[in-house]
Amino acid sequence: MDWILHLDTDELIHPAGAGEYSLRQLLRDIPGDVDMVVFPNYESSVERDDIKDPFIEVSMFKRNYDHLPKDTYFGMYKESTRxxxxxxxxxxxxxxxxxxxxxxxxxxxxRWHNYMKTPKEIKLEEAAVLHYTYAKFSDLTSRRDRCGCKPTKDDVKRCFMLEFDRSAFIVASTATEEEKLNWYREHVVWTDKTINLKLLRKGILTRIYAPSVIIEGLKESGVFSSVIAKAPATLSQDKFLASIESSNSSRASGTHSQPPRKIIRNTDHQSHATVRKALEATELHEAAVPPLSPPGPTMETHDNNLIVQSR
Structure with a gap:
């Protein structure tokens, strides 16, 4: 195993710019001295309120700040946020x-970090993480049911870090079904085709069809159902580690990435010096990187001209 990433169940990797649309090829071409690769995220922009299978039914996404000209991003900010x-x-x-x-x-x-050094990190200019957030109307209530907070502006801060999540939780907890659907249509669903076309032409929105085509093909071929049927009910730690080691040893040689690393267990015979040094280093580390909102505009006046700047 050469690389590791954290991907949620409502996310897919979009390896744009790589040959054969291959994540493996994309990572293989990363210089050997690079420790971490950031994939900017694109957010799903659903066009209906009755989506059942987002990975197949959603094709429109809002591009990340990092993949847009700054003038376009801030110039179209109001239309983009709705x-x-x-x-x-x-x-x-x-x-x-x-x-x-x-x-x-x-x-x-x-993000990832290293106890013993400052990792070298690069950000990709084409590839992205596709985040299918609130792509189904039922996502409103499913998030509500996972949280025990009271539906008040102060209490929801215990469960949610982002403002939209907080608002969605309060609506899902207090509104009627009709009110929830109307709120979902107003804040999540992109129904104005004129605005959609304008933002598509400006590059704020983009169409991405590859994931839908691939996943639909896998479903139709029976690959998904076959994998689920063959999957063991449980996988012990020993078997999991053995499967990783077996995978590493069978990897083809001759790639540009670093050699696969064998996973081993700690034993009583290992030196504790490195462990102590790592624990001491953690005291200097900042808190974990939380989910952060993209840059927003601040309005300032200068010489009677309106200036839009990033926060």
């Missing part, structure tokens, strides 16, 4: 893929 708190409904700081190496640790769900 009255919502931020440019994206949820996070905008992408996901990081890390090269497997000693002392690696997760730094929240969005």
């Amino acid at each position: 009255g919502n708190p931020n440019y994206f409904l949820t996070y905008g700081n992408g996901k990081s893929v890390a090269r497997v190496q000693d002392h690696l640790r997760p730094n929240g769900a969005h």
Whole structure:
């Protein structure tokens, strides 16, 4: 295993710019001295309120700030947000893929870190994480049911870090079914075709069909059902580690990536010096990287001219 990433169940990797639309090829071409690769995230922009299978039915996405000219991003900010708190409904700081190496640790769900050094990180200019957030109307209530907070502006801060998530939770907890659907249509569903076309022409929105075509093909061929049927009910730690080691040993040689690393268990005979040093180093590390909203505009006046700047 050469690389590791954290991907949620409502996300897919979009390896744009790689030969054969291959994540493996994309990572194989990363320079050997790079420790981490950031995939900026694109956010799903659903056009209907009755989506059942987002990975197949959704093809329109809002592009990340990092993949847009700044003049376009801030110039179209109002049309892009449609009255919502931020440019994206949820996070905008992408996901990081890390090269497997000693002392690696997760730094929240969005980044990785290393106990013993400052990792070298690059950001991709074409590839992205596709985030299918609130792509189904039922996502409103499913998120509500996972949280025990009271539906008040103060209490929801215990469960949610982003403003849209907080608002959605309160609506899902207090509104009628009709009110929830109307709120969902107003804040999530992109029904104005004129605005959609304008933002598509400006590059704010984009069409991405590859994931839908691939997943639909896999479903029709029976691959998904076959994998699920063959999957064991449980997988012990020993079997999991053995499967990883077997996978590493069978990997083809001659790639540009670093050699696969064998996973081993700690034993009583190992030196504790490195462990102590790593624990001491953690005291200097910042808190885990949280989900962050994209940059927003601040309005300032200068010489009677209106200036739009990033926060």
